[in-house]
Amino acid sequence: MKQDMIVILDLGSTENTVLARAIRDMGVYSEIHPHDITVKELQALQNVKGIILNGGENRIVDGEAVDVAPELYGCGYPVISIDHPTAKCEKRYDRIPEEPVLKSFVFDECGAEANWNMKNFVADQIELVKQQVGGRKVLLALSGGVDSSVVAALLLKAIGQQLVCVHVNHGLMRKNESENVVSVFRDQLSANLIYVDATERFLTKLANVSDPEVKRKIIGGEFINVFQEEARKLEGIDFLGQGTIYPDIIESGTKTAKMVKSHHNVGGLPEDMKFELVEPLKQLFKDEVRACGIELGLPDYMVYRQPFPGPGLGVRCLGAITRERLEAVRESDAILREEFEKAGLDKKVWQYFTVVPDFKSVGMRNHARCFDYMVIIRAINTVDAMTASIEKVDWDVLEVITNRILNEVDHVNRVCYDMSPKPPATIEFE
Numbered sequence: 081m082k083q084d085m086i087v088i089l090d091l092g093s094t095e096n097t098v099l100a101r102a103i104r105d106m107g108v109y110s111e112i113h114p115h116d117i118t119v120k121e122l123q124a125l126q127n128v129k130g131i132i133l134n135g136g137e138n139r140i141v142d143g144e145a146v147d148v149a150p151e152l153y154g155c156g157y158p159v160i161s162i163d164h165p166t167a168k169c170e171k172r173y174d175r176i177p178e179e180p181v182l183k184s185f186v187f188d189e190c191g192a193e194a195n196w197n198m199k200n201f202v203a204d205q206i207e208l209v210k211q212q213v214g215g216r217k218v219l220l221a222l223s224g225g226v227d228s229s230v231v232a233a234l235l236l237k238a239i240g241q242q243l244v245c246v247h248v249n250h251g252l253m254r255k256n257e258s259e260n261v262v263s264v265f266r267d268q269l270s271a272n273l274i275y276v277d278a279t280e281r282f283l284t285k286l287a288n289v290s291d292p293e294v295k296r297k298i299i300g301g302e303f304i305n306v307f308q309e310e311a312r313k314l315e316g317i318d319f320l321g322q323g324t325i326y327p328d329i330i331e332s333g334t335k336t337a338k339m340v341k342s343h344h345n346v347g348g349l350p351e352d353m354k355f356e357l358v359e360p361l362k363q364l365f366k367d368e369v370r371a372c373g374i375e376l377g378l379p380d381y382m383v384y385r386q387p388f389p390g391p392g393l394g395v396r397c398l399g400a401i402t403r404e405r406l407e408a409v410r411e412s413d414a415i416l417r418e419e420f421e422k423a424g425l426d427k428k429v430w431q432y433f434t435v436v437p438d439f440k441s442v443g444m445r446n447h448a449r450c451f452d453y454m455v456i457i458r459a460i461n462t463v464d465a466m467t468a469s470i471e472k473v474d475w476d477v478l479e480v481i482t483n484r485i486l487n488e489v490d491h492v493n494r495v496c497y498d499m500s501p502k503p504p505a506t507i508e509f510e
């Protein structure tokens with residue numbers, strides 16, 4: 081293993097990630113583990129140089145204060161505590177200490193080296209995956225999103241053809257998205273990739289369904305069906321790769337790192353299809369996942385991709401999805417992305433997309449009345465997705481985009497710009 085590690089044990093702190101980041105910013109790798117880790121589990125982690133007991137406001141669970149196993153103090157690692165009144169170590173702090181104090185602990189007391197970088201992280205994860213998987217096979221649902229793409233690239237380096245990727249094109253992908261997945265993973269990286277074009281299946285199931293919740297359920301459910309069918313055709317698969325990243329792991333205050341958001345499990349796999357999980361990114365923050373993707377040689381457009389909802393363009397083709405309007409969403413979205421890139425807005429704006437409502441308005445084309453759809457442009461900025469403000473896009477840029485949409489996208493005679501912040505509006509429309 082190439083990297084030294086400081087282990088943070090969560091004893092009810094709300095600042096575990098802040099602390100982990102502070103240590104990683106010093107160039108030392110740091111992982112957060114639950115308070116009830118055993119000495120054996122701790123010793124199984126490699127290159128641990130020291131432990132920080134990180135207490136805080138969530139220290140009482142079911143009426144009892146949480147604590148670490150007493151043996152932890154005597155097992156040879158330097159230990160300090162933060163906001164943990166019952167700690168039995170010498171150095172105890174009320175809050176996260178100033179940088180020089182933390183540095184002195186990490187480097188002088190623990191003797192850690194500043195060797196945390198993506199090159200070493202990737203090398204270590206490759207080694208760990210090889211140890212875990214051996215000669216067996218791993219199945220991975222590859223959406224083309226940042227997380228699953230980075231996992232795929234990492235697993236490919238570790239186990240090559242023992243990785244089987246499945247990409248499901250549900251017909252609700254953005255323009256060229258599925259094509260890019262095939263071109264990068266199958267053509268350039270020679271991955272074992274199963275590409276399933278399930279467009280007809282999805283669109284048939286979605287025909288005449290206008291309730292957004294029902295639409296989402298159909299898309300999610302059908303994805304599981306398709307994925308299951310593909311998994312059943314394969315033989316000798318023991319592992320399931322997943323793009324779980326640290327923010328997906330909910331900090332409960334005590335049993336951290338244990339509860340994973342349900343959507344992150346490619347959930348819904350039947351009982352008889354039990355796989356062991358391979359989650360090499362589960363300790364990374366989003367920006368670190370991107371850095372990892374770059375280190376692995378993935379293209380920028382994949383690594384810096386803006387957030388995209390699971391149900392894809394399905395929730396941007398409002399109401400009951402029709403092929404005509406779906407095409408209008410896809411084409412207008414592609415134009416918007418192209419023009420934002422030209423104007424340098426792609427690196428500045430958090431999320432931008434188009435939406436096509438399910439009603440028509442009157443217009444004029446070639447001296448005749450036409451009755452066509454409208455495209456709504458939405459471009460927002462946010463820090464935490466809880467609130468959002470609109471991007472004040474330059475008028476000239478908006479005019480170029482509008483003209484292109486009106487000229488190049490069929491069945492559209494009107495373009496609008498959504499001025500609404502969140503709240504009261506949400507980022508997506510459905």
Ligand SMILES: Nc1ncnc2c1ncn2[C@@H]1O[C@H](COP(=O)(O)OP(=O)(O)OP(=O)(O)O)[C@@H](O)[C@H]1O
Pocket residue numbers: 220221222223224225226227228229246247248249250303322323343344346389390391
């Ligand atoms: N069309 C698809 N084809 C294959 N796998 C998919 C597809 N859509 C979703 N998945 C799988 O389900 C996981 C969760 O999907 P979700 O849409 O919530 O994306 P996410 O959490 O942003 O992850 P990612 O960045 O990998 O897309 C993905 O990481 C991927 O493994």
